Amino acid sequence: TVIEAGRDGLGYSQSFLKANLKEGESYTISNWQGSGEELVIVVKEINTIKNPFHADVTVTLGRIDTDSPTALPSTAPSMDMRCGNSVCDSGENSRTCPLDCASKEIETTYEFNLGSSGNMFVVKARRNIVVSSFAINSKSRGVGAVKIYTRAGSYTNHEQSRDGWELVYENDSVIHNRRGVVTELGFLDREIHIAKDRSQSFFVTSTNGLVYKGGEKEFSVYQSDEGMEIMEGIGTEGEFEGITYSPRVWSGTIWYNVVEATSSPSKSLTKLPSKSPSVSSHTSKPTSHPTPSNPTPIPTSSPTRLPTPHPTPKPTPNPTPKPISTPTTSPHQCGNALCELSENAANCPIDCSSKEIETT
Numbered sequence: 001t002v003i004e005a006g007r008d009g010l011g012y013s014q015s016f017l018k019a020n021l022k023e024g025e026s027y028t029i030s031n032w033q034g035s036g037e038e039l040v041i042v043v044k045e046i047n048t049i050k051n052p053f054h055a056d057v058t059v060t061l062g063r064i065d066t067d068s069p070t071a072l073p074s075t076a077p078s079m080d081m082r083c084g085n086s087v088c089d090s091g092e093n094s095r096t097c098p099l100d101c102a103s104k105e106i107e108t109t110y111e112f113n114l115g116s117s118g119n120m121f122v123v124k125a126r127r128n129i130v131v132s133s134f135a136i137n138s139k140s141r142g143v144g145a146v147k148i149y150t151r152a153g154s155y156t157n158h159e160q161s162r163d164g165w166e167l168v169y170e171n172d173s174v175i176h177n178r179r180g181v182v183t184e185l186g187f188l189d190r191e192i193h194i195a196k197d198r199s200q201s202f203f204v205t206s207t208n209g210l211v212y213k214g215g216e217k218e219f220s221v222y223q224s225d226e227g228m229e230i231m232e233g234i235g236t237e238g239e240f241e242g243i244t245y246s247p248r249v250w251s252g253t254i255w256y257n258v259v260e261a262t263s264s265p266s267k268s269l270t271k272l273p274s275k276s277p278s279v280s281s282h283t284s285k286p287t288s289h290p291t292p293s294n295p296t297p298i299p300t301s302s303p304t305r306l307p308t309p310h311p312t313p314k315p316t317p318n319p320t321p322k323p324i325s326t327p328t329t330s331p332h333q334c335g336n337a338l339c340e341l342s343e344n345a346a347n348c349p350i351d352c353s354s355k356e357i358e359t360t
Contacts, residue, residue, distance in 0.1 A: 002027050002041060012354040014177070017184045018103075020132070020255075022046070025098035028084075037062040040099075088127070088226050094257040101258040108223045108230055110180050110251055113213050115139045118205030119250040120155045121233030122219065125194040129227050129256045132191050134169070135184045137251035138176035139209025141358070143337065145172040146185060146206045147239070150192055154219075155201040155233075162240050165203065168192060175337055176208045178358065182253065194228075196261070204250065205239055215247030222249050227258050 002019040019027040021043045032039040045056040082089050083097035094102035148169035158164060169188045177183045194200045215232035223230045235245035334348035345353040
């Protein structure tokens with residue numbers, strides 16, 4: 001996991017999820033700290049067999065030259081040579097070019113002038129993609145519940161019914177940021193596969209509310225990249241009930257991977273069935289007398305083994321220590337976004353340092 005954090009990661013600050021890398025995948029940060037160089041993070045191996053688990057990761061700044069020049073280039077560059085141009089070109093996917101096609105990020109906008117409890121919108125895939133994570137633009141700060149539903153095709157005529165919708169994300173303790181600031185939700189409970197040229201509807205709702213801006217035309221393309229198109233949708237009040245507002249532009253971010261196309265079933269049968277069942281001869285006639293059966297051996301007249309002549313060893317001479325007379329102090333719950341009475345900036349900086357209070 002690649003996370004961007006302020007204060008060099010040494011104190012409490014806003015953090016942002018940049019990438020979730022699998023074995024063989026990589027992530028590039030352009031113009032690292034104004035140097036003009038690229039910082040490339042590559043996951044070579046993830047070992048979950050040995051304990052403790054570990055990963056082999058390389059971090060490289062700038063271009064790495066080979067020891068000696070390679071052979072003369074071909075007259076036209078091969079498709080693989082385009083890998084690394086920040087665009088997931090045709091023929092590339094998250095396996096063949098993770099640098100361009102894995103952990104892709106598409107953002108609509110975090111500008112807003114309207115709000116309600118949720119949004120419905122449609123995503124159309126330009127490539128075969130797998131959607132893995134979302135970020136939202138919340139209406140109010142604090143802990144709240146977020147749900148994401150999805151269904152194949154359009155949400156039209158399904159705004160007021162749960163039928164056909166699948167709940168793919170539910171978290172009752174999402175810490176919402178202020179309006180206009182990214183609130184990342186983490187991974188979906190199930191990745192959503194969308195085939196090329198297919199559409200998928202999403203319904204995002206939060207108890208803290210969502211903010212967004214008005215659109216121009218429902219189902220028109222608002223944002224797109226080489227992998228997907230995000231359409232203008234609607235604002236909602238309540239879950240599958242209440243009034244809706246149209247058109248509205250969902251405010252948020254989607255993370256996805258471009259994947260290989262799955263093989264489709266063959267159009268013809270692999271082998272024709274036989275025209276008629278095979279004919280087999282009858283079994284032989286039954287015997288005139290049943291087969292004799294052998295009874296089980298006669299049980300023994302005495303037990304197989306005598307009991308042990310002596311009881312088990314004596315108990316230990318000293319009893320276990322007595323329990324203490326008073327209970328131990330209950331541990332503080334560091335990390336619950338509240339600075340408890342027993343917490344302070346030294347023993348729980350995540351809750352008690354760089355505290356922030358906002359009026360309006």
